[in-house]
Amino acid sequence: MIETLAETGSTNADLIARVRSGERVIEGNWLVADRQTAGKGRQGRTWFDGAGNFMGSTAVFPHERDPSPPSLALVAGLALYETVLGLHAKPAELSLKWPNDLLLNGAKLAGILLEREGDAIVVGIGVNLAKAPALPDRCTTALSSFGPVPDRDHFAQSLAAHFASELERWRQYGLAPIIRRWLAAAHPEGTALRVHPPGEGSVEGTFAGLTVDGALSLRLPDGEARIIHAGDVMLVQEEG
Structure with missing residues:
Protein backbone atom coordinates (compact mmCIF):
# COMPACT_ATOMS: atom_id res chain seq x y z
CA MET A 1 0.00 0.00 0.00
CA ALA A 186 28.14 1.35 -10.51
CA HIS A 187 30.83 3.63 -11.92
CA PRO A 188 33.86 1.54 -12.95
CA GLU A 189 36.76 0.57 -10.77
CA GLY A 190 39.51 3.17 -10.99
CA THR A 191 37.07 6.08 -10.82
CA ALA A 192 38.61 8.97 -8.86
CA LEU A 193 36.84 9.57 -5.54
CA ARG A 194 37.07 12.06 -2.71
CA VAL A 195 35.81 10.66 0.61
CA HIS A 196 35.01 12.50 3.84
CA PRO A 197 34.93 9.90 6.65
CA PRO A 198 33.16 11.04 9.84
CA GLY A 199 35.42 13.24 11.96
CA GLU A 200 38.22 13.32 9.39
CA GLY A 201 39.43 15.44 6.55
CA SER A 202 39.00 14.34 2.95
CA VAL A 203 40.79 11.30 1.57
CA GLU A 204 41.40 10.85 -2.15
CA GLY A 205 41.83 7.64 -4.08
CA THR A 206 40.17 5.47 -6.67
CA PHE A 207 37.22 3.11 -6.49
CA ALA A 208 38.40 -0.45 -5.84
CA GLY A 209 35.04 -2.17 -5.40
CA LEU A 210 33.16 -3.27 -2.31
CA THR A 211 34.02 -5.64 0.51
CA VAL A 212 32.00 -8.78 1.21
CA ASP A 213 29.91 -6.80 3.72
CA GLY A 214 29.25 -3.92 1.31
CA ALA A 215 31.83 -1.39 2.57
CA LEU A 216 33.74 0.81 0.10
CA SER A 217 37.29 -0.14 -0.86
CA LEU A 218 39.31 2.97 -1.69
CA ARG A 219 42.67 2.55 -3.42
CA LEU A 220 45.03 5.20 -2.02
CA PRO A 221 47.79 6.84 -4.08
CA ASP A 222 50.41 4.62 -2.38
CA GLY A 223 48.58 1.51 -3.56
CA GLU A 224 47.13 0.57 -0.19
CA ALA A 225 43.40 -0.12 0.11
CA ARG A 226 41.40 1.69 2.78
CA ILE A 227 38.03 0.27 3.80
CA ILE A 228 35.35 2.93 4.28
CA HIS A 229 32.30 1.96 6.33
CA ALA A 230 30.75 5.44 6.47
CA GLY A 231 31.40 8.77 4.84
CA ASP A 232 30.43 11.29 2.21
CA VAL A 233 31.71 10.21 -1.20
CA MET A 234 32.14 12.39 -4.27
CA LEU A 235 33.23 11.54 -7.75
CA VAL A 236 35.97 14.05 -8.47
CA GLN A 237 34.34 14.81 -11.85
CA GLU A 238 30.95 15.23 -10.11
CA GLU A 239 32.01 18.24 -8.07
CA GLY A 240 30.87 21.46 -9.56
Missing part, protein backbone atom coordinates in the same frame (compact mmCIF):
# COMPACT_ATOMS: atom_id res chain seq x y z
CA ILE A 2 1.14 3.54 -0.77
CA GLU A 3 -0.15 6.25 1.53
CA THR A 4 0.06 9.75 0.07
CA LEU A 5 0.26 12.96 2.10
CA ALA A 6 -0.34 16.39 0.61
CA GLU A 7 2.26 17.91 2.92
CA THR A 8 4.43 16.79 5.81
CA GLY A 9 7.71 17.66 7.43
CA SER A 10 9.52 14.47 6.46
CA THR A 11 8.24 11.03 5.48
CA ASN A 12 11.20 9.46 7.28
CA ALA A 13 10.42 11.39 10.45
CA ASP A 14 6.75 10.41 10.17
CA LEU A 15 7.55 6.69 9.94
CA ILE A 16 10.07 6.93 12.76
CA ALA A 17 7.44 8.60 14.94
CA ARG A 18 4.94 5.83 14.13
CA VAL A 19 7.43 3.10 15.02
CA ARG A 20 8.42 4.91 18.23
CA SER A 21 4.80 5.30 19.31
CA GLY A 22 4.12 1.59 18.88
CA GLU A 23 1.81 2.07 15.91
CA ARG A 24 1.70 -0.94 13.59
CA VAL A 25 3.94 -0.19 10.63
CA ILE A 26 3.72 -2.80 7.88
CA GLU A 27 6.79 -3.73 5.90
CA GLY A 28 6.16 -3.12 2.21
CA ASN A 29 3.94 -0.09 2.75
CA TRP A 30 5.20 3.32 1.65
CA LEU A 31 4.54 6.87 2.81
CA VAL A 32 4.83 9.38 -0.05
CA ALA A 33 4.52 13.17 0.18
CA ASP A 34 3.49 15.72 -2.43
CA ARG A 35 5.49 18.26 -0.45
CA GLN A 36 8.02 18.03 2.39
CA THR A 37 8.73 21.08 4.52
CA ALA A 38 11.61 19.52 6.49
CA GLY A 39 13.00 16.84 4.21
CA LYS A 40 16.52 15.71 4.97
CA GLY A 41 19.41 13.90 3.37
CA ARG A 42 22.63 12.43 4.67
CA GLN A 43 24.95 14.43 6.94
CA GLY A 44 21.96 16.53 8.06
CA ARG A 45 21.47 18.18 4.65
CA THR A 46 18.11 19.55 3.59
CA TRP A 47 16.45 17.49 0.86
CA PHE A 48 15.16 19.65 -2.00
CA ASP A 49 11.37 19.88 -2.08
CA GLY A 50 10.60 20.09 -5.79
CA ALA A 51 6.98 19.87 -6.94
CA GLY A 52 6.47 16.74 -9.01
CA ASN A 53 9.47 14.92 -7.55
CA PHE A 54 9.31 11.65 -5.64
CA MET A 55 9.76 11.84 -1.86
CA GLY A 56 8.89 8.68 0.04
CA SER A 57 9.84 6.26 2.81
CA THR A 58 9.30 2.66 3.79
CA ALA A 59 10.27 0.56 6.82
CA VAL A 60 12.17 -2.71 6.89
CA PHE A 61 12.26 -4.96 9.94
CA PRO A 62 15.43 -7.05 9.56
CA HIS A 63 15.30 -10.69 10.63
CA GLU A 64 18.03 -12.32 12.67
CA ARG A 65 19.43 -14.16 9.65
CA ASP A 66 19.29 -11.20 7.26
CA PRO A 67 22.46 -9.51 5.98
CA SER A 68 23.67 -6.44 7.90
CA PRO A 69 21.09 -3.60 7.96
CA PRO A 70 23.45 -0.99 6.44
CA SER A 71 23.54 -3.08 3.27
CA LEU A 72 19.91 -2.07 2.69
CA ALA A 73 21.40 1.02 1.04
CA LEU A 74 22.63 -1.30 -1.74
CA VAL A 75 19.18 -2.92 -1.95
CA ALA A 76 17.52 0.48 -2.27
CA GLY A 77 20.09 1.58 -4.83
CA LEU A 78 19.37 -1.41 -7.05
CA ALA A 79 15.62 -0.86 -6.75
CA LEU A 80 16.11 2.77 -7.79
CA TYR A 81 18.35 1.81 -10.67
CA GLU A 82 15.87 -0.74 -12.04
CA THR A 83 12.96 1.69 -11.65
CA VAL A 84 14.71 4.54 -13.47
CA LEU A 85 16.01 2.17 -16.15
CA GLY A 86 12.39 1.51 -17.04
CA LEU A 87 12.01 5.21 -17.83
CA HIS A 88 15.46 5.99 -19.16
CA ALA A 89 16.58 2.87 -20.98
CA LYS A 90 20.22 3.87 -21.42
CA PRO A 91 22.24 1.89 -18.87
CA ALA A 92 25.49 3.60 -19.90
CA GLU A 93 24.13 6.92 -18.63
CA LEU A 94 23.03 5.59 -15.21
CA SER A 95 25.39 4.65 -12.39
CA LEU A 96 25.21 3.92 -8.69
CA LYS A 97 27.59 5.67 -6.30
CA TRP A 98 28.36 4.28 -2.85
CA PRO A 99 26.67 4.37 -0.48
CA ASN A 100 23.39 5.85 -1.59
CA ASP A 101 23.24 7.91 -4.79
CA LEU A 102 21.99 7.30 -8.32
CA LEU A 103 23.74 9.37 -10.99
CA LEU A 104 22.57 10.23 -14.49
CA ASN A 105 25.40 11.29 -16.79
CA GLY A 106 27.52 11.86 -13.69
CA ALA A 107 25.04 14.20 -11.97
CA LYS A 108 22.98 13.32 -8.89
CA LEU A 109 19.48 12.18 -9.78
CA ALA A 110 18.42 10.47 -6.54
CA GLY A 111 19.51 9.84 -2.98
CA ILE A 112 18.77 7.41 -0.15
CA LEU A 113 18.71 7.95 3.60
CA LEU A 114 18.68 5.05 6.10
CA GLU A 115 17.69 5.71 9.72
CA ARG A 116 17.27 3.21 12.53
CA GLU A 117 14.45 3.29 15.07
CA GLY A 118 14.20 0.32 17.39
CA ASP A 119 13.85 -2.82 15.27
CA ALA A 120 13.07 -0.84 12.13
CA ILE A 121 15.27 0.56 9.39
CA VAL A 122 13.46 3.46 7.73
CA VAL A 123 14.51 3.90 4.11
CA GLY A 124 13.89 7.33 2.63
CA ILE A 125 14.28 7.95 -1.10
CA GLY A 126 14.18 11.20 -3.04
CA VAL A 127 14.23 11.32 -6.85
CA ASN A 128 14.39 14.38 -9.10
CA LEU A 129 11.60 13.57 -11.52
CA ALA A 130 10.57 17.11 -12.48
CA LYS A 131 13.15 19.48 -10.97
CA ALA A 132 16.71 19.39 -9.70
CA PRO A 133 18.19 21.68 -7.04
CA ALA A 134 21.21 23.88 -7.67
CA LEU A 135 23.80 22.72 -5.16
CA PRO A 136 27.14 24.41 -4.48
CA ASP A 137 29.19 21.22 -4.17
CA ARG A 138 27.84 18.84 -6.82
CA CYS A 139 26.06 18.61 -10.15
CA THR A 140 22.41 17.58 -10.15
CA THR A 141 19.89 16.59 -12.78
CA ALA A 142 16.24 15.56 -13.23
CA LEU A 143 14.58 13.02 -15.50
CA SER A 144 12.60 15.88 -17.05
CA SER A 145 15.83 17.01 -18.73
CA PHE A 146 15.81 13.84 -20.81
CA GLY A 147 12.15 13.43 -21.67
CA PRO A 148 8.60 13.84 -20.35
CA VAL A 149 8.21 14.21 -16.59
CA PRO A 150 7.38 10.76 -15.18
CA ASP A 151 4.08 10.42 -13.34
CA ARG A 152 4.92 10.46 -9.65
CA ASP A 153 2.30 7.91 -8.61
CA HIS A 154 3.30 5.46 -11.33
CA PHE A 155 6.93 5.90 -10.31
CA ALA A 156 6.01 5.20 -6.68
CA GLN A 157 4.24 1.95 -7.61
CA SER A 158 7.16 0.80 -9.73
CA LEU A 159 9.74 1.65 -7.06
CA ALA A 160 7.73 -0.14 -4.36
CA ALA A 161 7.55 -3.27 -6.53
CA HIS A 162 11.27 -3.22 -7.36
CA PHE A 163 12.19 -2.61 -3.72
CA ALA A 164 10.08 -5.56 -2.60
CA SER A 165 11.77 -7.80 -5.18
CA GLU A 166 15.28 -6.69 -4.21
CA LEU A 167 14.48 -7.09 -0.51
CA GLU A 168 13.33 -10.65 -1.10
CA ARG A 169 16.55 -11.46 -2.99
CA TRP A 170 18.60 -9.91 -0.16
CA ARG A 171 16.86 -12.17 2.33
CA GLN A 172 16.81 -15.32 0.26
CA TYR A 173 20.24 -15.27 -1.37
CA GLY A 174 22.30 -13.03 0.90
CA LEU A 175 24.49 -10.05 0.13
CA ALA A 176 26.94 -11.53 -2.40
CA PRO A 177 24.63 -11.43 -5.46
CA ILE A 178 23.38 -7.99 -4.43
CA ILE A 179 26.97 -6.71 -4.39
CA ARG A 180 27.71 -8.28 -7.80
CA ARG A 181 24.69 -6.63 -9.38
CA TRP A 182 25.37 -3.33 -7.62
CA LEU A 183 28.94 -3.28 -8.95
CA ALA A 184 27.67 -3.97 -12.47
CA ALA A 185 25.51 -0.83 -12.21
Whole structure:
Protein backbone atom coordinates (compact mmCIF):
# COMPACT_ATOMS: atom_id res chain seq x y z
CA MET A 1 0.00 0.00 0.00
CA ILE A 2 1.14 3.54 -0.77
CA GLU A 3 -0.15 6.25 1.53
CA THR A 4 0.06 9.75 0.07
CA LEU A 5 0.26 12.96 2.10
CA ALA A 6 -0.34 16.39 0.61
CA GLU A 7 2.26 17.91 2.92
CA THR A 8 4.43 16.79 5.81
CA GLY A 9 7.71 17.66 7.43
CA SER A 10 9.52 14.47 6.46
CA THR A 11 8.24 11.03 5.48
CA ASN A 12 11.20 9.46 7.28
CA ALA A 13 10.42 11.39 10.45
CA ASP A 14 6.75 10.41 10.17
CA LEU A 15 7.55 6.69 9.94
CA ILE A 16 10.07 6.93 12.76
CA ALA A 17 7.44 8.60 14.94
CA ARG A 18 4.94 5.83 14.13
CA VAL A 19 7.43 3.10 15.02
CA ARG A 20 8.42 4.91 18.23
CA SER A 21 4.80 5.30 19.31
CA GLY A 22 4.12 1.59 18.88
CA GLU A 23 1.81 2.07 15.91
CA ARG A 24 1.70 -0.94 13.59
CA VAL A 25 3.94 -0.19 10.63
CA ILE A 26 3.72 -2.80 7.88
CA GLU A 27 6.79 -3.73 5.90
CA GLY A 28 6.16 -3.12 2.21
CA ASN A 29 3.94 -0.09 2.75
CA TRP A 30 5.20 3.32 1.65
CA LEU A 31 4.54 6.87 2.81
CA VAL A 32 4.83 9.38 -0.05
CA ALA A 33 4.52 13.17 0.18
CA ASP A 34 3.49 15.72 -2.43
CA ARG A 35 5.49 18.26 -0.45
CA GLN A 36 8.02 18.03 2.39
CA THR A 37 8.73 21.08 4.52
CA ALA A 38 11.61 19.52 6.49
CA GLY A 39 13.00 16.84 4.21
CA LYS A 40 16.52 15.71 4.97
CA GLY A 41 19.41 13.90 3.37
CA ARG A 42 22.63 12.43 4.67
CA GLN A 43 24.95 14.43 6.94
CA GLY A 44 21.96 16.53 8.06
CA ARG A 45 21.47 18.18 4.65
CA THR A 46 18.11 19.55 3.59
CA TRP A 47 16.45 17.49 0.86
CA PHE A 48 15.16 19.65 -2.00
CA ASP A 49 11.37 19.88 -2.08
CA GLY A 50 10.60 20.09 -5.79
CA ALA A 51 6.98 19.87 -6.94
CA GLY A 52 6.47 16.74 -9.01
CA ASN A 53 9.47 14.92 -7.55
CA PHE A 54 9.31 11.65 -5.64
CA MET A 55 9.76 11.84 -1.86
CA GLY A 56 8.89 8.68 0.04
CA SER A 57 9.84 6.26 2.81
CA THR A 58 9.30 2.66 3.79
CA ALA A 59 10.27 0.56 6.82
CA VAL A 60 12.17 -2.71 6.89
CA PHE A 61 12.26 -4.96 9.94
CA PRO A 62 15.43 -7.05 9.56
CA HIS A 63 15.30 -10.69 10.63
CA GLU A 64 18.03 -12.32 12.67
CA ARG A 65 19.43 -14.16 9.65
CA ASP A 66 19.29 -11.20 7.26
CA PRO A 67 22.46 -9.51 5.98
CA SER A 68 23.67 -6.44 7.90
CA PRO A 69 21.09 -3.60 7.96
CA PRO A 70 23.45 -0.99 6.44
CA SER A 71 23.54 -3.08 3.27
CA LEU A 72 19.91 -2.07 2.69
CA ALA A 73 21.40 1.02 1.04
CA LEU A 74 22.63 -1.30 -1.74
CA VAL A 75 19.18 -2.92 -1.95
CA ALA A 76 17.52 0.48 -2.27
CA GLY A 77 20.09 1.58 -4.83
CA LEU A 78 19.37 -1.41 -7.05
CA ALA A 79 15.62 -0.86 -6.75
CA LEU A 80 16.11 2.77 -7.79
CA TYR A 81 18.35 1.81 -10.67
CA GLU A 82 15.87 -0.74 -12.04
CA THR A 83 12.96 1.69 -11.65
CA VAL A 84 14.71 4.54 -13.47
CA LEU A 85 16.01 2.17 -16.15
CA GLY A 86 12.39 1.51 -17.04
CA LEU A 87 12.01 5.21 -17.83
CA HIS A 88 15.46 5.99 -19.16
CA ALA A 89 16.58 2.87 -20.98
CA LYS A 90 20.22 3.87 -21.42
CA PRO A 91 22.24 1.89 -18.87
CA ALA A 92 25.49 3.60 -19.90
CA GLU A 93 24.13 6.92 -18.63
CA LEU A 94 23.03 5.59 -15.21
CA SER A 95 25.39 4.65 -12.39
CA LEU A 96 25.21 3.92 -8.69
CA LYS A 97 27.59 5.67 -6.30
CA TRP A 98 28.36 4.28 -2.85
CA PRO A 99 26.67 4.37 -0.48
CA ASN A 100 23.39 5.85 -1.59
CA ASP A 101 23.24 7.91 -4.79
CA LEU A 102 21.99 7.30 -8.32
CA LEU A 103 23.74 9.37 -10.99
CA LEU A 104 22.57 10.23 -14.49
CA ASN A 105 25.40 11.29 -16.79
CA GLY A 106 27.52 11.86 -13.69
CA ALA A 107 25.04 14.20 -11.97
CA LYS A 108 22.98 13.32 -8.89
CA LEU A 109 19.48 12.18 -9.78
CA ALA A 110 18.42 10.47 -6.54
CA GLY A 111 19.51 9.84 -2.98
CA ILE A 112 18.77 7.41 -0.15
CA LEU A 113 18.71 7.95 3.60
CA LEU A 114 18.68 5.05 6.10
CA GLU A 115 17.69 5.71 9.72
CA ARG A 116 17.27 3.21 12.53
CA GLU A 117 14.45 3.29 15.07
CA GLY A 118 14.20 0.32 17.39
CA ASP A 119 13.85 -2.82 15.27
CA ALA A 120 13.07 -0.84 12.13
CA ILE A 121 15.27 0.56 9.39
CA VAL A 122 13.46 3.46 7.73
CA VAL A 123 14.51 3.90 4.11
CA GLY A 124 13.89 7.33 2.63
CA ILE A 125 14.28 7.95 -1.10
CA GLY A 126 14.18 11.20 -3.04
CA VAL A 127 14.23 11.32 -6.85
CA ASN A 128 14.39 14.38 -9.10
CA LEU A 129 11.60 13.57 -11.52
CA ALA A 130 10.57 17.11 -12.48
CA LYS A 131 13.15 19.48 -10.97
CA ALA A 132 16.71 19.39 -9.70
CA PRO A 133 18.19 21.68 -7.04
CA ALA A 134 21.21 23.88 -7.67
CA LEU A 135 23.80 22.72 -5.16
CA PRO A 136 27.14 24.41 -4.48
CA ASP A 137 29.19 21.22 -4.17
CA ARG A 138 27.84 18.84 -6.82
CA CYS A 139 26.06 18.61 -10.15
CA THR A 140 22.41 17.58 -10.15
CA THR A 141 19.89 16.59 -12.78
CA ALA A 142 16.24 15.56 -13.23
CA LEU A 143 14.58 13.02 -15.50
CA SER A 144 12.60 15.88 -17.05
CA SER A 145 15.83 17.01 -18.73
CA PHE A 146 15.81 13.84 -20.81
CA GLY A 147 12.15 13.43 -21.67
CA PRO A 148 8.60 13.84 -20.35
CA VAL A 149 8.21 14.21 -16.59
CA PRO A 150 7.38 10.76 -15.18
CA ASP A 151 4.08 10.42 -13.34
CA ARG A 152 4.92 10.46 -9.65
CA ASP A 153 2.30 7.91 -8.61
CA HIS A 154 3.30 5.46 -11.33
CA PHE A 155 6.93 5.90 -10.31
CA ALA A 156 6.01 5.20 -6.68
CA GLN A 157 4.24 1.95 -7.61
CA SER A 158 7.16 0.80 -9.73
CA LEU A 159 9.74 1.65 -7.06
CA ALA A 160 7.73 -0.14 -4.36
CA ALA A 161 7.55 -3.27 -6.53
CA HIS A 162 11.27 -3.22 -7.36
CA PHE A 163 12.19 -2.61 -3.72
CA ALA A 164 10.08 -5.56 -2.60
CA SER A 165 11.77 -7.80 -5.18
CA GLU A 166 15.28 -6.69 -4.21
CA LEU A 167 14.48 -7.09 -0.51
CA GLU A 168 13.33 -10.65 -1.10
CA ARG A 169 16.55 -11.46 -2.99
CA TRP A 170 18.60 -9.91 -0.16
CA ARG A 171 16.86 -12.17 2.33
CA GLN A 172 16.81 -15.32 0.26
CA TYR A 173 20.24 -15.27 -1.37
CA GLY A 174 22.30 -13.03 0.90
CA LEU A 175 24.49 -10.05 0.13
CA ALA A 176 26.94 -11.53 -2.40
CA PRO A 177 24.63 -11.43 -5.46
CA ILE A 178 23.38 -7.99 -4.43
CA ILE A 179 26.97 -6.71 -4.39
CA ARG A 180 27.71 -8.28 -7.80
CA ARG A 181 24.69 -6.63 -9.38
CA TRP A 182 25.37 -3.33 -7.62
CA LEU A 183 28.94 -3.28 -8.95
CA ALA A 184 27.67 -3.97 -12.47
CA ALA A 185 25.51 -0.83 -12.21
CA ALA A 186 28.14 1.35 -10.51
CA HIS A 187 30.83 3.63 -11.92
CA PRO A 188 33.86 1.54 -12.95
CA GLU A 189 36.76 0.57 -10.77
CA GLY A 190 39.51 3.17 -10.99
CA THR A 191 37.07 6.08 -10.82
CA ALA A 192 38.61 8.97 -8.86
CA LEU A 193 36.84 9.57 -5.54
CA ARG A 194 37.07 12.06 -2.71
CA VAL A 195 35.81 10.66 0.61
CA HIS A 196 35.01 12.50 3.84
CA PRO A 197 34.93 9.90 6.65
CA PRO A 198 33.16 11.04 9.84
CA GLY A 199 35.42 13.24 11.96
CA GLU A 200 38.22 13.32 9.39
CA GLY A 201 39.43 15.44 6.55
CA SER A 202 39.00 14.34 2.95
CA VAL A 203 40.79 11.30 1.57
CA GLU A 204 41.40 10.85 -2.15
CA GLY A 205 41.83 7.64 -4.08
CA THR A 206 40.17 5.47 -6.67
CA PHE A 207 37.22 3.11 -6.49
CA ALA A 208 38.40 -0.45 -5.84
CA GLY A 209 35.04 -2.17 -5.40
CA LEU A 210 33.16 -3.27 -2.31
CA THR A 211 34.02 -5.64 0.51
CA VAL A 212 32.00 -8.78 1.21
CA ASP A 213 29.91 -6.80 3.72
CA GLY A 214 29.25 -3.92 1.31
CA ALA A 215 31.83 -1.39 2.57
CA LEU A 216 33.74 0.81 0.10
CA SER A 217 37.29 -0.14 -0.86
CA LEU A 218 39.31 2.97 -1.69
CA ARG A 219 42.67 2.55 -3.42
CA LEU A 220 45.03 5.20 -2.02
CA PRO A 221 47.79 6.84 -4.08
CA ASP A 222 50.41 4.62 -2.38
CA GLY A 223 48.58 1.51 -3.56
CA GLU A 224 47.13 0.57 -0.19
CA ALA A 225 43.40 -0.12 0.11
CA ARG A 226 41.40 1.69 2.78
CA ILE A 227 38.03 0.27 3.80
CA ILE A 228 35.35 2.93 4.28
CA HIS A 229 32.30 1.96 6.33
CA ALA A 230 30.75 5.44 6.47
CA GLY A 231 31.40 8.77 4.84
CA ASP A 232 30.43 11.29 2.21
CA VAL A 233 31.71 10.21 -1.20
CA MET A 234 32.14 12.39 -4.27
CA LEU A 235 33.23 11.54 -7.75
CA VAL A 236 35.97 14.05 -8.47
CA GLN A 237 34.34 14.81 -11.85
CA GLU A 238 30.95 15.23 -10.11
CA GLU A 239 32.01 18.24 -8.07
CA GLY A 240 30.87 21.46 -9.56
